Amino acid sequence: MSKHAAHHHDHSHDHSHDHSCAHAHDHAGRAPEAIRAAELWCQEHGLRLTPIRQQALEALYATHQPLSAYDMIDKMVAAGAKRLAPITVYRALDFLVENGFVHRLASRNAFVACPFHHKPDELVVFMICDHCGGVDEVLSDDLSKSLSVLTESHGFAPRLRIIECGGACAHCRDQTKAA
Ligand SMILES: [Zn+2]
Numbered sequence: 001m002s003k004h005a006a007h008h009h010d011h012s013h014d015h016s017h018d019h020s021c022a023h024a025h026d027h028a029g030r031a032p033e034a035i036r037a038a039e040l041w042c043q044e045h046g047l048r049l050t051p052i053r054q055q056a057l058e059a060l061y062a063t064h065q066p067l068s069a070y071d072m073i074d075k076m077v078a079a080g081a082k083r084l085a086p087i088t089v090y091r092a093l094d095f096l097v098e099n100g101f102v103h104r105l106a107s108r109n110a111f112v113a114c115p116f117h118h119k120p121d122e123l124v125v126f127m128i129c130d131h132c133g134g135v136d137e138v139l140s141d142d143l144s145k146s147l148s149v150l151t152e153s154h155g156f157a158p159r160l161r162i163i164e165c166g167g168a169c170a171h172c173r174d175q176t177k178a179a
């Protein structure tokens with residue numbers, strides 16, 4: 001059971017709330033636009049961002065931390081929705097991951113919203129902070145090329161290209177240094 005309850009349900013975009021963490025602002029600020037974009041993209045591709053899929057995406061945008069399906073259910077209940085069965089949330093997550101709106105972090109068995117709509121074969125590097133739980137995702141052309149050379153030299157066809165790094169983010173690193 002992860003205990004990421006530090007932010008409770010103060011996930012409104014209340015900028016007066018003093019978040020010490022830079023990830024939070026970034027993420028919540030992108031939410032309305034990203035959800036709108038996801039809606040449009042689904043429409044254009046003959047898919048539907050159903051209310052449950054949208055709720056799941058909103059739950060992930062309400063925090064900068066990766067959430068498990070169970071954490072998401074709690075968030076949705078806190079936001080006023082009825083309690084969904086885990087299988088329902090997993091189905092919504094399958095859709096969101098498949099279509100590039102959400103990433104699954106294998107090392108945490110948790111999910112993060114992706115505002116960048118990365119393609120499944122794009123190399124994404126995650127930097128996951130052990131202290132604040134913040135997740136930053138970055139792309140690297142150099143790394144992407146090197147990884148292609150490496151996998152090709154092994155005759156391997158990657159379905160997914162995700163690298164997860166655990167450690168301390170720039171913010172938390174400064175704080176531990178100062179202490
Ligand atoms: Zn992404």
Ligand SMILES: [Zn+2]
Pocket residue numbers: 129130131132133134168169170171172173
């Ligand atoms: Zn941190």
